[in-house]
Amino acid sequence: MNPQYDADVIVIGSGALGSNAAYELAKLGRSVIMLEAGSRIPRWKIVENFRTSSRKSNFNDPYPNEPWAHTSYDPDYIENTGSFNFKPGMLKLVGGTTWHWAAACWRYLPNDMKLKTLYGVGRDWPIEYSELEPYYQRAEEALGVSGNGDEDQSGQAGKPWPPRSRPYPLPPEATTYMNQRLNERLAKEGYHYIHEPNGRVTRPYDGRPACCGNNNCMPVCPIGAMYSGDMHATHAEKAGVKLLTESTAYKLEKGAGGRIVAVHYKKPTGEDIRITARYFVVAAHGLETPKLLLISGVANSSDQVGRNLMDHTGIGLTMIADEPLWPGRGAVQQGGIFNWRDGDFRKQHSAVKHSMANAVPNLAVTNRLLHKGVVGPELDERIRHDAARWVDVGTVFEMLPEAGNRVTPSDKKDALGIPMLRVNYDVGDYTKAGKVIAKQDYAKFAKILNAEVIEDETGWQNRDHIMGSVIMGSDAKDSVVNSECRTFDHDNLFLATTGVIPASGVINPTLTGVALSIRIADTIHREL
Amino acid sequence: MHVPPAPSPADAPSSPSRRRLIVSASLVAAGAALLPWSRMAYAQSPAQASPAELAGFLALSCLLTSRPHLDAALSQRVFVALADGDRNFGFKVRSLADALGRAGITDMKAFKDSAVDKDPDSKALVVLIVSAWYHGYTGTPKSLTSVDDTRFITYTEALMFAPTRDVTVIPTYARAGTDYWAHPPASIATD
Numbered sequence: 021m022n023p024q025y026d027a028d029v030i031v032i033g034s035g036a037l038g039s040n041a042a043y044e045l046a047k048l049g050r051s052v053i054m055l056e057a058g059s060r061i062p063r064w065k066i067v068e069n070f071r072t073s074s075r076k077s078n079f080n081d082p083y084p085n086e087p088w089a090h091t092s093y094d095p096d097y098i099e100n101t102g103s104f105n106f107k108p109g110m111l112k113l114v115g116g117t118t119w120h121w122a123a124a125c126w127r128y129l130p131n132d133m134k135l136k137t138l139y140g141v142g143r144d145w146p147i148e149y150s151e152l153e154p155y156y157q158r159a160e161e162a163l164g165v166s167g168n169g170d171e172d173q174s175g176q177a178g179k180p181w182p183p184r185s186r187p188y189p190l191p192p193e194a195t196t197y198m199n200q201r202l203n204e205r206l207a208k209e210g211y212h213y214i215h216e217p218n219g220r221v222t223r224p225y226d227g228r229p230a231c232c233g234n235n236n237c238m239p240v241c242p243i244g245a246m247y248s249g250d251m252h253a254t255h256a257e258k259a260g261v262k263l264l265t266e267s268t269a270y271k272l273e274k275g276a277g278g279r280i281v282a283v284h285y286k287k288p289t290g291e292d293i294r295i296t297a298r299y300f301v302v303a304a305h306g307l308e309t310p311k312l313l314l315i316s317g318v319a320n321s322s323d324q325v326g327r328n329l330m331d332h333t334g335i336g337l338t339m340i341a342d343e344p345l346w347p348g349r350g351a352v353q354q355g356g357i358f359n360w361r362d363g364d365f366r367k368q369h370s371a372v373k374h375s376m377a378n379a380v381p382n383l384a385v386t387n388r389l390l391h392k393g394v395v396g397p398e399l400d401e402r403i404r405h406d407a408a409r410w411v412d413v414g415t416v417f418e419m420l421p422e423a424g425n426r427v428t429p430s431d432k433k434d435a436l437g438i439p440m441l442r443v444n445y446d447v448g449d450y451t452k453a454g455k456v457i458a459k460q461d462y463a464k465f466a467k468i469l470n471a472e473v474i475e476d477e478t479g480w481q482n483r484d485h486i487m488g489s490v491i492m493g494s495d496a497k498d499s500v501v502n503s504e505c506r507t508f509d510h511d512n513l514f515l516a517t518t519g520v521i522p523a524s525g526v527i528n529p530t531l532t533g534v535a536l537s538i539r540i541a542d543t544i545h546r547e548l
Numbered sequence: 549m550h551v552p553p554a555p556s557p558a559d560a561p562s563s564p565s566r567r568r569l570i571v572s573a574s575l576v577a578a579g580a581a582l583l584p585w586s587r588m589a590y591a592q593s594p595a596q597a598s599p600a601e602l603a604g605f606l607a608l609s610c611l612l613t614s615r616p617h618l619d620a621a622l623s624q625r626v627f628v629a630l631a632d633g634d635r636n637f638g639f640k641v642r643s644l645a646d647a648l649g650r651a652g653i654t655d656m657k658a659f660k661d662s663a664v665d666k667d668p669d670s671k672a673l674v675v676l677i678v679s680a681w682y683h684g685y686t687g688t689p690k691s692l693t694s695v696d697d698t699r700f701i702t703y704t705e706a707l708m709f710a711p712t713r714d715v716t717v718i719p720t721y722a723r724a725g726t727d728y729w730a731h732p733p734a735s736i737a738t739d
């Protein structure tokens with residue numbers, strides 16, 4: 021370690037993205053300090069917290085919500101000023117939000133990255149798919165992704181796509197009986213059901229046991245079959261990374277020549293500490309990362325920090341099908357319908373993805389029946405009948421980056437005196453046009469399954485995928501980071517977050533974020 | 549913590565009809581237990597609830613959920629949670645038990661379209677009590693916030709899981725090995 025600095029690299033945030041970047045750097049022999057705002061909690065405690073929670077559908081609930089490290093559902097944490105109540109699930113503890121993700125691990129398509137060129141809307145990525153491909157592979161190996169490499173994941177029933185240099189690290193799990201039946205019936209009407217590559221291992225891998233269908237991926241996998249960021253936080257520590265918990269970064273300090281020289285962090289005990297490094301990686305989640313830049317007054321010569329905020333804002337459909345399908349056997353989700361993932365229609369309306377949930381539906385089923393006043397012997401009969409036939413479709417839409425959709429520091433402060441978040445978010449016309457298409461699909465799904473529709477007007481829903489908030493581009497005037505995830509304004513400041521993603525597509529963004537984080541580690545290593 | 553019952557080995561088909569017969573027979577006894585309690589003076593706060601009142605609530609819960617047995621400790625948790633914030637809860641419960649007695653309901657098969665079913669306040673109370681047992685919590689969860697009025701009662705004993713116990717899981721617990729889900733449950737033909 022260079023004696024002039026506390027470390028070669030300081031990584032802020034120990035989520036999947038920060039921990040993977042830190043681990044790669046440590047493996048390459050670099051000295052790394054990783055700051056984490058939250059505490060370290062063992063898995064068994066989270067599982068017990070879940071089992072004794074009265075809010076089983078609230079995925080933040082089993083996790084610590086501290087006055088100095090809030091979960092996103094704390095009433096004071098995010099103040100909304102737009103038409104939509106933007107409240108993504110988000111956690112602050114070692115490992116971050118992937119503790120309660122669903123581990124969908126998609127790659128973007130080459131076309132997703134050329135949205136402007138091909139379809140005349142939104143923005144292009146400043147890099148091509150082929151540049152990202154080797155990093156996708158490394159990210160899949162890090163996360164232990166199980167997938168089917170033989171499918172056309174663009175949903176057009178063509179050749180295997182997107183291209184891959186090597187097979188998925190693990191074979192896919194068996195298709196659930198429910199999805200076999202849905203495939204059969206929907207395929208006849210031209211819907212292409214695609215398996216979802218996922219971070220649930222199908223055989224022992226990297227110290228993790230094979231998934232055995234405990235059906236609790238959200239909010240916590242009890243056995244650690246599903247990937248979560250704490251796994252690489254631990255790997256990083258074993259590789260020599262110094263992980264400092266309950267340490268919240270609140271200021272990036274600028275020095276000569278536009279370089280960042282130090283980070284200041286606070287602890288719940290009141291300590292206020294300054295540490296130095298040659299390089300800095302902010303990996304503090306898609307909302308907290310832009311906030312940290314804004315309160316530090318860095319990286320914002322473009323005025324784009326915090327703007328262009330995108331989620332895959334969605335809608336849902338719930339039905340009772342005409343045959344027993346038995347959702348709830350296996351993991352909480354397994355795949356979906358991708359007909360509208362890519363095509364010329366993207367000139368007019370957003371891409372659309374429908375996923376079929378496979379969560380044990382008893383709570384929703386029972387709640388509905390009790391609301392209808394069903395009691396007595398009929399209640400048990402109806403629970404069994406409806407639970408067997410419950411079809412829950414979650415739909416997501418592609419968003420376009422819009423400057424007015426924005427996260428900024430709020431006037432409210434947490435227990436450390438650090439501002440919390442204000443979000444302004446409206447759903448744009450491109451996405452609204454996609455919703456019209458999705459609703460047509462809903463009507464067809466209900467018809468094909470001869471189903472009783474329980475709910476098909478949910479209103480817009482959060483999908484917890486934060487993109488665009490520190491947007492990547494080729495021009496320093498309209499973007500925060502370049503194609504390397506390096507801030508245009510500060511040579512030694514990199515952002516490891518899904519917030520860099522400039523074109524959202526419809527796929528969950530974390531695998532891409534991890535791929536970019538590993539790439540950041542390579543770039544920094546070359547320069548150190 | 550409750551240790552969850554071991555899952556049945558390979559999707560053994562249930563026999564709901566036989567199970568229900570047993571339930572009905574034992575409910576006659578449960579219904580009888582309501583009578584002395586319904587004439588009882590009622591405590592002012594859940595903390596003061598007497599053993600007899602709690603026994604009465606347990607018997608009422610058995611009747612309303614069509615269960616021969618329910619856990620007495622859980623019953624007390626349900627009672628305390630529902631009574632918290634509703635000083636009249638004990639009185640309402642006693643009135644409900646009286647009404648069920650007057651209507652001669654000793655089995656929930658006789659509940660539908662009865663005078664109690666048709667009385668909105670009584671029906672709401674029935675649903676409130678049944679909901680606590682089925683959901684395993686009281687109150688109404690609110691989404692996207694960490695603050696609501698819910699109270700935890702039980703997870704693995706929540707009655708909503710019982711009707712599907714032979715087919716799916718209580719999430720976080722396993723039922724069989726990797727890929728068991730490729731096959732339909734044994735009961736599929738009769739589901």
Ligand SMILES: Cc1cc2nc3c(=O)[nH]c(=O)nc-3n(C[C@H](O)[C@H](O)[C@H](O)COP(=O)(O)OP(=O)(O)OC[C@H]3O[C@@H](n4cnc5c(N)ncnc54)[C@H](O)[C@@H]3O)c2cc1C
Nearest residue numbers: 033035036037057109112116117121122123124269528530
């Ligand atoms: C319910 C749910 C399901 C999801 N499912 C999927 C899915 O299937 N597939 C998918 O791709 N994505 C999914 N996501 C999204 C996924 O969880 C995120 O994309 C992912 O967690 C982002 O990782 P991250 O490392 O950038 O941020 P996080 O995981 O949030 O980690 C950031 C870390 O930084 C810490 N931190 C924040 N601020 C500071 C600070 N100032 N100083 C120090 N530390 C700080 C935090 O405490 C946290 O630990 C889901 C999200 C939710 C809520």
Ligand code: SF4
Nearest residue numbers: 231234235236237241
């Ligand atoms: S289904 Fe169960 S074992 Fe598999 S990943 Fe999800 S929670 Fe873990």
